[in-house]
Amino acid sequence: xxxxxxxxxxxxxxxxxxxxxxxxxxxxxxxxxxxxxxxxxxxxxxxxxxxxxxxxxxxxxxxxxxxxxxxxxxxxxxxxxxxxxxxxxxxxxxxxxxxxxxxxxxxxxxxxxxxxxxxxxxxxxxxxxxxxxxxxxxxxxxxxxxxxxxxxxxxxxxxxxxxxxxxxxxxxxxxxxxxxxxxxxxxxxxxxxxxxxxxxxxxxxxxxxxxxxxxxxxxxxxxxxxxxxxxxxxxxxxxxxxxxxxxxxxxxxxxxxxxxxxxxxxxxxxxxxxxxxxxxxxxxxxxxxxxxxxxxxxxxxxxxxxxxxxxxxxxxxxxxxxxxxxxxxxxxxxxxxxxxxxxxxxxxxxxxxxxxxxxxxxxxxxxxxxxxxxxxxxxxxxxxxxxxxxxxxxxxxxxxxxxxxxxxxx
Ligand code: GAL
Numbered sequence: 001x002x003x004x005x006x007x008x009x010x011x012x013x014x015x016x017x018x019x020x021x022x023x024x025x026x027x028x029x030x031x032x033x034x035x036x037x038x039x040x041x042x043x044x045x046x047x048x049x050x051x052x053x054x055x056x057x058x059x060x061x062x063x064x065x066x067x068x069x070x071x072x073x074x075x076x077x078x079x080x081x082x083x084x085x086x087x088x089x090x091x092x093x094x095x096x097x098x099x100x101x102x103x104x105x106x107x108x109x110x111x112x113x114x115x116x117x118x119x120x121x122x123x124x125x126x127x128x129x130x131x132x133x134x135x136x137x138x139x140x141x142x143x144x145x146x147x148x149x150x151x152x153x154x155x156x157x158x159x160x161x162x163x164x165x166x167x168x169x170x171x172x173x174x175x176x177x178x179x180x181x182x183x184x185x186x187x188x189x190x191x192x193x194x195x196x197x198x199x200x201x202x203x204x205x206x207x208x209x210x211x212x213x214x215x216x217x218x219x220x221x222x223x224x225x226x227x228x229x230x231x232x233x234x235x236x237x238x239x240x241x242x243x244x245x246x247x248x249x250x251x252x253x254x255x256x257x258x259x260x261x262x263x264x265x266x267x268x269x270x271x272x273x274x275x276x277x278x279x280x281x282x283x284x285x286x287x288x289x290x291x292x293x294x295x296x297x298x299x300x301x302x303x304x305x306x307x308x309x310x311x312x313x314x315x316x317x318x319x320x321x322x323x324x325x326x327x328x329x330x331x332x333x334x335x336x337x338x339x340x341x342x343x344x345x346x347x348x349x350x351x352x353x354x355x356x357x358x359x360x361x362x363x364x365x366x367x368x369x370x371x372x373x374x375x376x377x378x379x380x381x382x383x384x385x386x387x388x389x390x391x392x393x394x395x396x397x398x399x400x401x402x403x404x405x406x407x408x409x410x
Pocket of ligand 1: 032033038063064065066089141248299300
C-alpha cells in the first residue's frame with residue numbers, strides 16, 4: 001500500500017444508484033496491461049466501474065509498451081467498430097484520431113474538474129487540442145529509473161544506489177566481479193525496452209538540455225550525445241544472452257528473484273515488485289539514473305473515448321472518465337501501478353521514497369515532455385529502429401549517429 005484512499009466511492013456510486021444490473025452500462029476497454037502488477041492495477045478501475053452499476057468488458061492486448069494494442073485500437077476506430085475506451089500514452093499517438101474526428105471530447109468533465117488550472121501545462125499539451133480535451137490522464141510514470149535487488153547489491157558491496165552513468169557502470173562491474181552466477185543487468189531485448197535504456201543514458205549524460213537538443217532541435221552533434229552511444233554500448237557486456245525478445249516484466253522478475261542485479265525501466269516495474277510483496281528500500285532499490293533532481297520525464301497513460309452510434313455509449317464514457325479521474329480511482333489504481341496520481345489533491349503522505357520523488361517533481365512542476373510529444377510518430381519509430389540496430393549489431397558509433405540523425409528529422 002503506497003497511498004491511501006481518502007474517501008469511499010460513495011458519490012460516484014450514488015450517481016448509479018438507479019441503474020439496475022439489467023441496464024448495466026457495458027464498457028469495452030482496450031489496454032495493454034497484462035503483467036501481474038498492471039493487471040492488478042486496471043482491476044481497480046474495473047471493479048470500481050462495476051460497483052457503480054457498470055459492466056466492464058476487459059480487453060487486454062498483450063505486448064509491453066503497447067505497440068500491439070495501439071494497432072488494434074486504431075484499426076478498430078478506423079473500421080467503425082471502436083471500443084468504449086482505449087489506452088494511449090501521453091504523446092501524439094492519438095492526434096490523427098482527433099483530426100479525423102473519431103474521438104468524443106471530455107470538455108464537460110474538464111470544466112467540472114477545472115483541468116485548465118489543475119493539470120500541468122506539459123500534460124495539457126498532450127490531451128488538449130484546439131481548445132478541447134480528448135483524453136483523461138490516469139497517472140504519471142517516469143520511464144528512466146534503475147531498479148535493483150538489495151540482497152545482490154549487498155553481496156557485491158554496492159552500498160549506494162547509482163545516480164549517474166559512472167556509478168551505474170562501477171556497480172555493474174562490482175556485481176560481475178563479486179557475485180558470480182548473477183546477471184548484472186536484466187534487459188528485455190525488445191525495441192522499446194532498448195530505447196528506454198538508451199534514453200535513460202541520454203538523460204543521465206546531458207539532462208534537460210540534451211533532451212531538448214535531440215528531440216526538439218533535432219541536433220545530435222553534441223559530445224554528450226556521442227557519449228550516450230558509447231555508454232549505451234558498454235552496457236551490452238553485462239546483459240545475458242537470453243535477453244532478445246524477453247518481456248519487460250520477465251526482466252523485472254529476474255531482479256525480484258535475485259537472478260539479476262539491475263534493470264533500466266519505468267516505474268511500472270514497481271508494480272511488479274509490489275505485486276510480489278516486496279518493499280522498497282528493504283528488498284529492492286529505485287534510483288533515477290540522471291540523479292534525484294533530474295527533470296521528471298512525463299510518461300504515463302490516458303484513456304480516449306471513441307465516437308460511436310450505439311445507444312448509451314456516451315453516458316458510459318462519461319462515467320468511466322469521471323471514475324478514472326476521481327480521487328478514489330486515481331489512488332486505488334496508482335497504488336498498484338507504481339505510478340503517481342496526476343492530481344495533487346489526494347493524500348500522498350504515506351508514499352515510499354521513489355514515489356515521493358515523483359510527487360515532489362509534480363508539485364514543483366519539474367516535468368519534461370517525453371520524446372513522443374516532440375517527434376512525429378514516424379520519427380519515433382525510425383529512431384527506435386536505429387537504436388535497436390546499434391544495440392544488436394556491430395555498427396560503429398559514427399554510422400549509428402548518422403542513422404539516428406536521419407530518423408529524428410523524419
Ligand atoms: C507504458 C505504459 C505503462 C506500462 C508500460 C509497460 O507504455 O505507460 O503504463 O504499462 O508501457 O507495459
